[in-house]
Structure formats: C-alpha cells, structure tokens
Amino acid sequence: MEKQSRLLCSELCVQRRLYEVTLNCAILAWKDIQIAKKHTGRAIYGAVKAGSSCVPVCEIIAVQEKDDDTPCKNTGKWQKVPQSPADPCQHAFTVFYVERTRQHCWWCSNVTFHCSDHSLCLLWVQTIREQLALLNSERRVNYYHTFANRPKSLLVYINPYGGKQRGKQIYDHKVAPIFSRASISTDVIVTERANHARDHLKTEADLKKYDGVVCVGGDGMFSEIMHGLVSRTQQEAGVDENSMEETLMPCGLRIGIIPAGSTDCICYATVGSNDPVTSALHIIVGDSQAMDICSVHNEDRFLRYSVSLLGYGFYGDVLTDSERKRWMGPARYDISGVKTFLSHRYYEGTVSFLPAEGNLGSPRDKMQCRTGCSVCRQSSSDKLVSKNEDSVSDAECQDTWTVIRGKFLAINAASMSCACPRSPKGLSPSAHLADGTTDLILVRKCSRLDFLRHLLRHTNKDDQFDHSFVEVYRVKQFRFSPRYQECDSEVDLRESGVTGKRFLSQICREHRACGCMPSQSNWNCDGEILPHTAIQVRVHCQLIKLFARGIEEQQVFEDPYAHCAI
C-alpha cells in the first residue's frame, strides 16, 4: 500500500505504557515506544507483535471520549481520577474497531488512549470522526480498494419464531448495542405473522427514510425481505413480474442478515460464518456484495424468487417433511433428511437449460468466489455493456437449449455455494454470488449407498460431482417438467395452502391402489415449497446487494494487515 501522509502523531498512554500513535487517512497505528526501541519490526494489526498494532480507518466502528469517572480498564474498579495536571492519564478516548477472531468471525474490540491534555484528546476524537465521515462523503476507496458506504438509518425486521426462537434476544443483546455505539438509528418491527415483513416492505414502508433493511431470522425470513424489496422496486418501475422476458430493476437498498434461523445459508455463504456480531459489523462498516436472483415462473405466472437453492426431489421432500416438524427447530432437517434418504424416491422429468458461456467458468473448476471475486466483477461490467447496447446475449438469441430426460433423485440449482454449518463448502463449492448464473446439479437414480457417498462428500474435501450418476452445468436459464403432468387438483391443493402432510397423504391415497411411489416431488425454493412442479427459471445478474463482502481469503483473517506499515 502506498504511504499516506500523516494527519496526527502523538505520544499517548495505553494501559499506562507510552505509545507513539499515528493516524493517516487509511490507518490508525499505535506502537509501544520502549519495545519499538528494542525491535525495528513492522506494525502488525491484531496480534500485538513487538508492541505494535494498527487498524484501517474503514474498520473503526466508533470513537468516544471517555468520561472521567468510568471504571478503570485494568482492574474494573472505580477509581478517583487524579487531578494533578502532570498525570499523563487524565483524559482519554476509546476507539472501537473490528478485530478478526476465529474463522471469518469478527469482534468489536477497543483500545483506550490516555493523555494529559484535554484539547489533544478532543483533536484526536474529532480527526478520527472526520475521517470516518469522509469514508462516505468522498466515496473514498478503502483499504480493500472497494467503496464502503456506512448506513445511518436502518429498518429492522425480527422473526421471533425463526430457528431456536432467539431472534429477538440475539438482536437486543448482541446487535442493538453495537448499532447504537456506531450511532446508527433503527426502526425495529417484530413480525406478528408470516409475510408480515414482505407485505410491509411491498406496500407500506417509507423506504426513503432508510439506508438499508436488516432481517433477523433465517433464509425464509431473508426471502420475505428480498421479495418485499424486489417486488416493490418492480412495481415502482412499472416492470411486470409475470413476464419472464422483462429485465428486472435492481434494488436500491442493501439488505443485512443477522442470522437467527435454522440453515442460515445465505448469511454463511456471503460472510463465511453465522455469527450475529460479525454480520452486524459488516453492516456498520457499510460492506456491499451484489447477488444474483432467480425468478421462477409457471407458464406466464410469476411464482417466487430464489437466491440460494432451488431443489426438486431430495431437498424438496426433506423440506415438505420437515415443515410439520417445525417445533423441533433446526434438528427437523436432520430427522427429515434421514427419513427422506431412507425412502429413496426418484422422479422422472425433463430438464432443459441454456448453458452459461464466456469466461464464467465451470462448477467443477476450483475457482471459489471470494471477496472482490474477478468472475463476478467481470459479470458486472458485462452487464453494464449489454445494458448500454440494449442487446440480449448471443446464447439467448440463438436457441441453444440442452435437453436432458431421466429419472432423478435430486435436481438442484445452486445460485451460490449454499455453504452452511451442515456443509461448509456447500452444494456447489465453486458457484459465484454475482455472476448471473446458477449451477444445475442433476443426481440421477442410483443405489442408496452411492447416494450416501455423494451426500457425505458435501461434508468433506472430496468432490461431490465426481460420480457417474451426477452431472453439473453452469446455466443462465432452465426449465423443468415432470413426466407425469400435475393435475389441477394437485395444484389447487398446494395453492390453497394444503401442503406437507395433507398434501402427501392425498397423493399417497391416490397411489396406494397401484403400490407405486408418488410421481412428483415439490420444489424447495430457498426453504419454501412451490405450488407448481413445472417451472421456468431465469437468473437475473446482481439484482440485489447485501451488507457483506463475500468470504475473505484465508490469509486475510490469518494476518489481515501484514503490510500495515505507517
């Protein structure tokens, strides 16, 4: 990093030891003067190597002047502040900043600087605050060579029933205190019913008041927020969601996810962890991560959007079975997973798709999507070019659809890796968050043992696509139609909300006479059951943005500022 000119440099005390503290527009650094005399080592952030530490300005959460009568940091006891003007610790300010802890997790750490001179203390507080304000106003490229725009006002929706029903507690105890430390104002809505947040966002919320929307809950809650925002944006732009050909309008507001659900795959795959504090800090520092969205249609009818998994067969059946076990919390997926695995159902149908072309890679390459991903950046500039030229891509003009018929245990479309605690590398480890494609994974009928081998590979380093019965394609659009067309009564049952047990028992009754298995599964669309099995899917590149930066490369969290010299 090029050397920046110093804004401030003072000798200040940290825990009664004298430090040389320096600030430039990119970095705040503090160096133990006595230790520094012995070592000539570089300043390294995080681990206090040779008594030196530093933090990039873009990862400072807040700076606060410390009141005189606060507890002493060393002992925790209340102390009378010495009145002697010679006391070098009489005045103090505290800097709160991001610290990386275990894998991809962030923590709000702090350091208190003491000095004898009140005006010097004020100068430091003011200068750091000015630098934080400049991060937004100048659209300054930050330490990571990306723009960060910190939100000042957020609309927060909490699902009190998601996951282990701890959403409200997690928000109140872990998130609200750091939002308030960072002077972010919030309007908080605790939802009272399913789709409360979606409907509020779609029709009522005064979105001009906010710099972002935060959802506290799982993937289902995120899906509600995303549907509310995307539909509202299309309504305001006069875009007809029922038409598959329409180019959808990107959303202006970013979405933050505080994980408090059962799978939390969208948070895990965009941040690298499902830790609420980490997510809150990504929101505060104003990170931005674009994300693709799939639109799902049945004929000329819009059904839903999907950002993570669209799964027919295995994951559809797991979800259908798990819905009636909601009371079990996150464990319902494991129980239903084992049950579905043992039932070993396969489904017949036709999958057609439009392959992604150009430099978009393949699901089997080892190019994982990480912070600042070059594949996603390229897609973003391609999108700009095609928008200016007002053209449809070549592949879409020429009808180059591939058609595959068969018997499948699972048909999965992963628009992102779908990494989650159950499978840290995810359903498609090389899928990209914002490349305008989805990875279509076809698992053909095979033995139980082979399917188990395939499933197990989601949890270890082996390649889950390296089986003769698994095919995987990177696609821009796909369609599915089941071999046995769904009859109207089945769809009516699903649409009237008769899902899960009643729906399955209806099918089972119909099939009992012939002794065969149900001919159709359901689509699992980000954890919601779709009312149709024949669907058409199109990926919309970078339609929304999250308060996230993608998963950081290994070396960033091991030694984030190895070159952090000032």
Ligand SMILES: CCCCCCCCCCCCC/C=C/[C@@H](O)[C@H](COP(=O)(O)O)NC(=O)CCCCCCCCCCCCCCC
């Ligand atoms: C043998 C172990 C195999 C483990 C295989 C794990 C693969 C996990 C891939 C998960 C992809 C998740 C994609 C995200 C989906 C979510 O949108 C969605 C909604 O989330 P929410 O409730 O937080 O709102 N979640 C889901 O649909 C849940 C999918 C969970 C699937 C778990 C499957 C467990 C399978 C266990 C099989 C065990 C076989 C054992 C045989 C003796």
Ligand SMILES: Nc1ncnc2c1ncn2[C@@H]1O[C@H](COP(=O)(O)OP(=O)(O)O)[C@@H](O)[C@H]1O
């Ligand atoms: N107040 C509420 N009461 C009941 N259901 C709700 C409420 N708020 C949201 N939901 C719904 O709960 C479902 C599950 O929410 P989610 O937060 O994803 O938890 P989980 O990860 O456990 O599935 C979502 O489909 C969402 O629409």
Ligand SMILES: [Ca+2]
């Ligand atoms: Ca994608």
